[in-house]
Structures are given as C-alpha cells and as structure tokens.
Amino acid sequence: MNVEFINPFLSSLMNVLETMAMTKLEPGKPSLKKEEISKGDVSGIIGMAGPQTKGSLSVTFEESLALSIMEKMLGERPDSINEEVTDMVGEITNMVTGGAKNILGDKGYDFNMATPTVVSGKDHTISHQCESSTLIIPFTSESGKAYIEVSFDVLAK
Numbered sequence: 625m626n627v628e629f630i631n632p633f634l635s636s637l638m639n640v641l642e643t644m645a646m647t648k649l650e651p652g653k654p655s656l657k658k659e660e661i662s663k664g665d666v667s668g669i670i671g672m673a674g675p676q677t678k679g680s681l682s683v684t685f686e687e688s689l690a691l692s693i694m695e696k697m698l699g700e701r702p703d704s705i706n707e708e709v710t711d712m713v714g715e716i717t718n719m720v721t722g723g724a725k726n727i728l729g730d731k732g733y734d735f736n737m738a739t740p741t742v743v744s745g746k747d748h749t750i751s752h753q754c755e756s757s758t759l760i761i762p763f764t765s766e767s768g769k770a771y772i773e774v775s776f777d778v779l780a781k
Contacts, residue, residue, distance in 0.1 A: 628731065630654075630774055633681055634761060636723030637772055640716060641765075645696040647689075649770060652762035660751050663760070663771045666690050666705050666744040668717025671753070672725075672776075674735030679776030680752045681724075683717045689768030710742040717742075720772075 634651055641647040664684035671680045685693070690709050693716075695701035702709060717740040725737065743750070752758050752775035763770040 626778060629677070629728065629733065629776060629778065630759065630761075632724035632727035633720060633772055633774060636720045636727070637683060637763070637770070639723060640719045641693065641770075644716075644719070645693040647693055647696060647765055647767065649763040649765050652764065654759050654761045657758040657760040657773060660749040662743075662748050662750050663762070664689075664769065665746065666710060666713050666742065667748065667750055668713045668740045668742050669750060670717050670721050670740040671738040672721065672735045673738075674733070675779070676733050677735055677776050677778045679754050679756075679774065681717070681721060682750045682752075682771075682773040683713070683720055684750070684771040684773070685713065686768035686770070689765055689770055692765075692767035705744050710744055713744075714740040714742045 638649050662684050665687040667682050667684040669682040687705055691701050694709050694712055721737050754775040754777050756777050758773050758775040761772045
C-alpha cells in the first residue's frame, strides 16, 4: 500500500482531533489486519471511489476516548456510547476523509466520498470491500486508543 496515499489520512485524523477536541494522538506501528473484528467500541466507516482508486477507511475509538472527545467538543460527557456519540464519530470520519481528500487532490488523486456509516458495540465487525489487504494503524492518547484502517485498490495515477 502506498505511503503517499495513507499518510494524509493519518495526519488528517491527528489534526482533526487536536483542533476540534484538544486531543493529541501518538501514532503507533502499522500492521496488516487479518480479521474483521474491530479493536475499539465505535467505528466510522466511509467508502471512496474515483478514477485512480477505490476503497474504504474506518476510524475506530475505544469508548473512553470517544466519551472524552465528546466532552471536549460539546462540554458534556455521556455515560456510554449513545446516538450523539455515534453522530460525532460519523462527523469525525467525514472530516478526516475530507482533509485527506484535499491533501491527495494536490497530489493528483481524485475521489468521491460516500456518507459515513457508524457501527458500535463490543467486537463489532468492519468489512472493507477491497481486493487489497487492510492496513491498521493504532494511536494512543491519554484518554484511550484509536485506530485507522485503510484498504484501497489503487487503479492508476
């Protein structure tokens, strides 16, 4: 998988959370994900397609981090993942993808974004509809962990 294509999503996630929720993320070591079971408690998933690529991205948060982000963005902390939290995760997924889309557009990649879907619950699954493998990148923060999963079939540039 092309680092030039992946890094904009990572930097966009870190930028969105630092700007919107005063939350600093430290990226960990990327690895290939073999199973569909999520590493976190709530995930935003978005599909992308264009002339050069098709694929999907997911942003997953542990419950503790999702609740912390909610508190920092809206001033109130729910007791658990609820509809407001899942809406926020969908919006973060949209902002991350939009930020990466801008960066990638400057490099000659163009794609359209679908509307994000949000899935929550322990051991929920994330299915990327691509032929290529799925790369997962862990992030740590003082409030919990986040993960980005990316799976893209790059068709041409």
